[in-house]
Amino acid sequence: MIDKNKLAFNAFWWENLQSEDSIMEVVDILARLGYKGVEWKETCFSTEECIEKKLKSAVKISNEAGLEVPAAVILRSFSDPSSAQKSVEEVGRFIHYCAEAGITKVNLPSGGPLPKQKISDDWWAPALYPASKAWDTLQSSLEILSSIACDCGVFLVLESVAGHLVHDYFTTSELLRKVDSLNLCITMDPSHYQLYSNDVPWVIRQFGKEKIKHVHLKDVIGRPGEIGEDFIFPLLGEGAIDWNGFFGALDEIEYEGYLSVEFESWKYMNDILNNNAIEAARISLQAANALIDRYNSKLNRGGC
Secondary structure: OOOHHHEEEEOOOOOOOOOHHHHHHHHHHHHHHOOOEEEEEHHHOOOHHHHHHHHHHHHHHHHHOOOEOOOEEOOOOOOOOOOHHHHHHHHHHHHHHHHHHOOOEEEEOOOOOOOOEEOOOOOOOOEEOOHHHHHHHHHHHHHHHHHHHHHHOOEEEEEOOOOOOOOOHHHHHHHHHHOOOOOEEEEEOHHHHHHOOOOHHHHHHHHHHHHEEEEEEOOOEEOOOOEOOOEEOOOOOOOOOOHHHHHHHHHHOOOOOOEEEOOOOHHHHHHOOOOOHHHHHHHHHHHHHHHHHHHHHHHHOOOO
């Protein structure tokens, strides 16, 4: 059975929250809608100088309203040698801030591939991606961050992202092979695996609860390429994800963590919702509850 009391919302639509009152307003909205958790993102707050204090306040305010904070998000690239050191320093500090605030999971991506380069001056020679340089940089970056996370009692929950160096089951598996750390785990966002035609329930069973420490709920339709042209993240239930299979696999591995809804239907948000984050959270919860009810109902009848 999937527990609807473990539904959270990724609050990235709210940015530059300057005060405790503004944080409390977001928390109260999500609590009234019926969410039981909130996933904060670095950009929800203002500058790095105050983010340590803001994270502590956000956790305190969330908990007082009955909401857990299952993870915090920070986006940096760890595959580009020109920026990796700065990214590692910033994320290293963010890990410490999360640990001090009581947040035990930090969600982050790998970063994209490096631009193609000519390996020969011959006009007919193809330009190639310098994969070894990108992978070596990513590996060394995450080895450092995994060590920091271990010292802080925090899990890094890396998310495979379309177009990034780590984007599907096979690239995720390669990363976990290269960086063999108990504190480097993953966020299971089915949309990115589905986009690359991975068998999502099978992927979940391969990684198991030893590596899947956090889950995002997001749908997808299309093929790898440009968002809006080749693929979109539609409303939950409107895409290609087999949600019964997805929930069934999570049940099979006995995942007991939070399911954090990510609303990334960008055109719908702009054209229909007029960038109303409250309405996005409301319809997302309605859809998530319906999908979970359908799965649990079939499970009770001996299906799925």
